[in-house]
Amino acid sequence: MKPLEVHCRNRVLYVRMTIDDKSMGMRDYYLYDKNGKSFYIFRRSQGEWELAYGVLAHDIKEACIDALIRRFDQDSPELFYSNGKRNVVRISVKKGGIWHIYVNNVYVASIQYDLFAKKFEYHLDDNTPLTKDHIEKYIGMIERGEIQWKKER
Numbered sequence: 001m002k003p004l005e006v007h008c009r010n011r012v013l014y015v016r017m018t019i020d021d022k023s024m025g026m027r028d029y030y031l032y033d034k035n036g037k038s039f040y041i042f043r044r045s046q047g048e049w050e051l052a053y054g055v056l057a058h059d060i061k062e063a064c065i066d067a068l069i070r071r072f073d074q075d076s077p078e079l080f081y082s083n084g085k086r087n088v089v090r091i092s093v094k095k096g097g098i099w100h101i102y103v104n105n106v107y108v109a110s111i112q113y114d115l116f117a118k119k120f121e122y123h124l125d126d127n128t129p130l131t132k133d134h135i136e137k138y139i140g141m142i143e144r145g146e147i148q149w150k151k152e153r
Contacts, residue, residue: 004031004071008063028052029068041067047105062086078142080131091138093148101138103129111139
C-alpha cells in the first residue's frame, strides 16, 4: 500500500500503513514508525476519527488524522481550520438535484439545482464556518463532476 503523506512540523513524513476492515463500516488504520516496530491505530467510526491505540504528540496525532481524512474520506471535498478547530466538510447527494453539506457532522447548508432556471441555488445557515465562497467552490465542483449527482430513475 502507498505510504501516507503526513505534513507536520514543516516536514513531510511518509508513513507506512495497513488497513484492517472491521464490522459495520469501521476500519482500523495501522501507522508504523520508521523502524516498523511501533504502531499506532487510528479509527474512523460513525464519521469521527480518533487515535485508538498508542501515544503521539498532539500535533503529530492531528497531522496524521488530517492526512487520513484527505486520503480516505471520499465524501469530504475539503478540510480547513477556523479559529484553531478542524472543520471537515462532507457533502451528501440526495435525489432531485439536492446536496446537503455538513461540517463536523452537523448540517449547515444545502445546494439545489433548479431544472427550470438551469441554475444552482443554495441555503447557508447562520453560525457556520462556511462562507459564500465555499458554497460557490462546491457548486463549481458539482458542475465539473468532482462531486457526483444522484440520477433520477
